[in-house]
Amino acid sequence: xxxxxxxxxxxxxxxxxxxxxxxxxxxxxxxxxxxxxxxxxxxxxxxxxxxxxxxxxxxxxxxxxxxxxxxxxxxxxxxxxxxxxxxxxxxxxxxxxxxxxxxxxxxxxxxxxxxxxxxxxxxxxxxxxxxxxxxxxxxxxxxxxxxxxxxxxxxxxxxxxxxxxxxxxxxxxxxxxxxxxxxxxxxxxxxxxxxxxxxxxxxxxxxxxxxxxxxxxxxxxxxxxxxxxxxxxxxxxxxxxxxxxxxxxxxxxxxxxxxxxxxxxxxxxxxxxxxxxxxxxxxxxxxxxxxxxxxxxxxxxxxxxxxxxxxxxxxxxxxxxxxxxxxxxxxxxxxxxxxxxxxxxxxxxxxxxxxxxxxxxxxxxxxxxxxxxxxxxxxxxxxxxxxxxxxxxxxxxxxxxxxxxxxxxxxxxxxxxxxxxxxxxxxxxxxxxxxxxxxxxxxxxxxxxxxxxxxxxxxxxxxxxxxxxxxxxxxxxxxxxxxxxxxxxxxxxxxxxxxxxxxxxxxxxxxxxxxxxxxxxxxxxxxxxxxxxxxxxxxxxxxxxxxxxxxxxxxxxxxxxxxxxxxxxxxxxxxxxxxxxxxxxxxxxxxxxxxxxxxxxxxxxxxxxxxxxxxxxxxxxxxxxxxxxxxxxxxxxxxxxxxxxxxxxxxxxxxxxxxxxxxxxxxxxxxxxxxxxxxxxxxxxxxxxxxxxxxxxxxxxxxxxxxx
Numbered sequence: 001x002x003x004x005x006x007x008x009x010x011x012x013x014x015x016x017x018x019x020x021x022x023x024x025x026x027x028x029x030x031x032x033x034x035x036x037x038x039x040x041x042x043x044x045x046x047x048x049x050x051x052x053x054x055x056x057x058x059x060x061x062x063x064x065x066x067x068x069x070x071x072x073x074x075x076x077x078x079x080x081x082x083x084x085x086x087x088x089x090x091x092x093x094x095x096x097x098x099x100x101x102x103x104x105x106x107x108x109x110x111x112x113x114x115x116x117x118x119x120x121x122x123x124x125x126x127x128x129x130x131x132x133x134x135x136x137x138x139x140x141x142x143x144x145x146x147x148x149x150x151x152x153x154x155x156x157x158x159x160x161x162x163x164x165x166x167x168x169x170x171x172x173x174x175x176x177x178x179x180x181x182x183x184x185x186x187x188x189x190x191x192x193x194x195x196x197x198x199x200x201x202x203x204x205x206x207x208x209x210x211x212x213x214x215x216x217x218x219x220x221x222x223x224x225x226x227x228x229x230x231x232x233x234x235x236x237x238x239x240x241x242x243x244x245x246x247x248x249x250x251x252x253x254x255x256x257x258x259x260x261x262x263x264x265x266x267x268x269x270x271x272x273x274x275x276x277x278x279x280x281x282x283x284x285x286x287x288x289x290x291x292x293x294x295x296x297x298x299x300x301x302x303x304x305x306x307x308x309x310x311x312x313x314x315x316x317x318x319x320x321x322x323x324x325x326x327x328x329x330x331x332x333x334x335x336x337x338x339x340x341x342x343x344x345x346x347x348x349x350x351x352x353x354x355x356x357x358x359x360x361x362x363x364x365x366x367x368x369x370x371x372x373x374x375x376x377x378x379x380x381x382x383x384x385x386x387x388x389x390x391x392x393x394x395x396x397x398x399x400x401x402x403x404x405x406x407x408x409x410x411x412x413x414x415x416x417x418x419x420x421x422x423x424x425x426x427x428x429x430x431x432x433x434x435x436x437x438x439x440x441x442x443x444x445x446x447x448x449x450x451x452x453x454x455x456x457x458x459x460x461x462x463x464x465x466x467x468x469x470x471x472x473x474x475x476x477x478x479x480x481x482x483x484x485x486x487x488x489x490x491x492x493x494x495x496x497x498x499x500x501x502x503x504x505x506x507x508x509x510x511x512x513x514x515x516x517x518x519x520x521x522x523x524x525x526x527x528x529x530x531x532x533x534x535x536x537x538x539x540x541x542x543x544x545x546x547x548x549x550x551x552x553x554x555x556x557x558x559x560x561x562x563x564x565x566x567x568x569x570x571x572x573x574x575x576x577x578x579x580x581x582x583x584x585x586x587x588x589x590x591x592x593x594x595x596x597x598x599x600x601x602x603x604x605x606x607x608x609x610x611x612x613x614x615x616x617x618x619x620x621x622x623x624x625x626x627x628x629x630x631x632x633x634x635x636x637x638x639x640x641x642x643x644x645x646x647x648x649x650x651x652x653x654x655x656x657x658x659x660x661x662x663x664x665x666x667x668x669x670x671x672x673x674x675x676x677x678x679x680x681x682x683x684x685x686x687x688x689x690x691x692x693x694x695x696x697x698x699x700x701x702x703x704x705x706x707x708x
Contacts, residue, residue, distance in 0.1 A: 007062075086191070095200065115196055193223045202643050249367075249557055251335055253304060275318075331564075338367045338556070342391060350524070390415070406606065418521060424446075441489060474546040478542050495508070517559075523543070573616060589624075
């Protein structure tokens, strides 16, 4: 805009143009007039110079007003750090510890005030970049912005994410932005990186690693680094660290146990921490518990769901300085009963399994087993069943293997009991392939006849965890004479739930797709026998042993957990699902806890459609709403990772020397940038232009009258 100041040359050019020589013609009457002019020439010359100066100044001041200059009466931060045209890279920590409150103001609000003050005190021509430092850094302004109003609006719109902060990825993003700006914005001669954070140890402990220190060293060669601390030494914080449904099979009108774990992250005791349990927004239970410094406590609540369908459960802690982690959520789908399809390789093979699934006859059983022959794999719709049991099925066709693979991929549970009819080659060919793998193991060979027993492997797996402390339940005394040796295909993903005393796996599990698969190396029926001995030796007494019903129930709970496991995730984890036999035109909307609703597209996957939603930046209950032709809704619980609930701060002495900390204060609640706000001068210039216009008009009239 200052180029418009060249317009001030226009009056001067006109003045010089009017002074060009003319051809002189003598005229007697003019001689008398010239004599009079010579007597007043000095006065006229002064008047003309005054008018010329006023007219030139009018144009010059108007151009200055368009440029909107600023004047700092006190030394500004921008001037002290280099002034001129500077690239300001503002990195604001948005981890949820920044929501900690002190004196009615959060750390995030103090950081935004400081960042806004820095922008307001900037120099004309400075550029600003804004980055939100979270688990994944979000670049709010990537290309340097030169309009302070736009930058201030973006700073004001910043909100705390309900996650942590990754310093390594944040510094890498800053380094890339600074390098790009140095190449494309030559006018920005210096770079200042200003970080606004509470210096929480969990976010900043990465600064001690060699990788982050190397990145900071490279960045310091291109820019000056400053840290503005908005934290304080408060540590007294409590959080709800866990909300679990102890009974993985939640059925209608049955007592369900909900466990709530609390932790005191502070260094002072809490004599009575009050916890509320809310179901579908209604408070159902309240308990108080004492928490020692750094201590944990687990509370159990018993609740009966009287309505089938999707339910919201929340554990709520009394308010403290950090409210984000005082809430924990769970999505609990409640069924009237579970449907189990038992495929038997021969008549009577699934008899004992069905009894273990439904040990008592009631009008409303928890599990409704359906026994069917092998042909049911392709004749029945497996999606109608929560779990499929395969009992001594001899062999599989390619179509049957494809049906099972699709069922597991969609989230179904599969439990495979082996036996004397099992053809190892058929299982390995069709169920362990790379394309449509169904089993987590390869069937190696048949173990020789002998006397074997189970090894619980310290009861680490959920399937056998219920037997811990109950050695007389019969699991360890179960007789086994024959089994098939299993070899896990993916050591990183498979888990051995139960072993034999020989060291071979007895029960192997794996999460495949959205489903869960369980393989049992021995039989589920006394009909499986070893005919090479006289008399024939049964494979195992497990089906008739007291440990069989509870073991089957635990396998059922694990296998059916696949469809509900993805319903309860942490902040930052994506939500996903599958729609069976869905069209891509079907509508899907995700309603977030903050009230926003987003449309999600479907992706084809064979005959089905899958969806993914990654914007889980806030904790709470998300609702997936499916439109026609099938109207339904599913609830998803997203919770905070309570790692950030520990408000311990990083020791300033551990910061790299390249990060300037002279902006740090002992009391961050009063942290300000010590400078006055620059004065905007364009209004003064415009007022001066108006006054000069009036003065020019009056003086021109008076000088003209005097000349006459």
